[in-house]
Amino acid sequence: MGVSNNGVIFLRWPAQRELRSRYNRDGVPRLLVVEGGAQPPVCVDPFEDWVRAPISQYDVEARVRALQNRLNSQRIPTLDAAGTLSFGGQSVTLSNAQATLMELLIERFGEVVYREEFVDALRAQVQKLTRNSLDLHVMRLRRRIQAMGLSVRTVWGRGYLLESSSP
Secondary structure, three states, rough: OEEEEOOOOOEEOOOHHHHHHHHHOOOOOEEEEOOOOOOOOOOOOOOOOEEEEEOOOHHHHHHHHHHHHHHHHHHHEOOOOEEEEEEEEEEEEOOHHHHHHHHHHHOOOOOOOEEHHHHHHOOOOOOOHHHHHHHHHHHHHHHHHHHHOOOEEEOOOOOOEEEOOOO
16 A cells, blocks of 8 residues: 555555554554455554545545554653653653653753743742752753653753654
């Protein structure tokens, strides 16, 4: 079959069963087009869905958008109320101060968060917040999230930026 313009692979089922396995291992989002009277596959991977041919263009677009949304939700970290950070199938618990910093970074993922914003957010939690203590909180946060494929980059003279460090 082929690739849609947003990276979703279209495969004929069951004719392209081996390709399905390969793309599954590689984490590529897939839309399986079930042919004729074939039994549809069981899809347990959130990056896979199926449709039965013939299907309208509107339905194909809706399924592709749903797959793309699932993929995008895995690319942006999430932080729950208990301070658990999740990204790329991994999770880690953060301290209260780290969670406060991470909330700001996630809110503007890939964009600069100014030092003053961190200071304002931490002021209620940290008794004496100095430039050095903020740097220490950021350093500890960096160490905590490094193994998850996330990094906090310093934007000199401005603030910090959260980005994915994995390809």
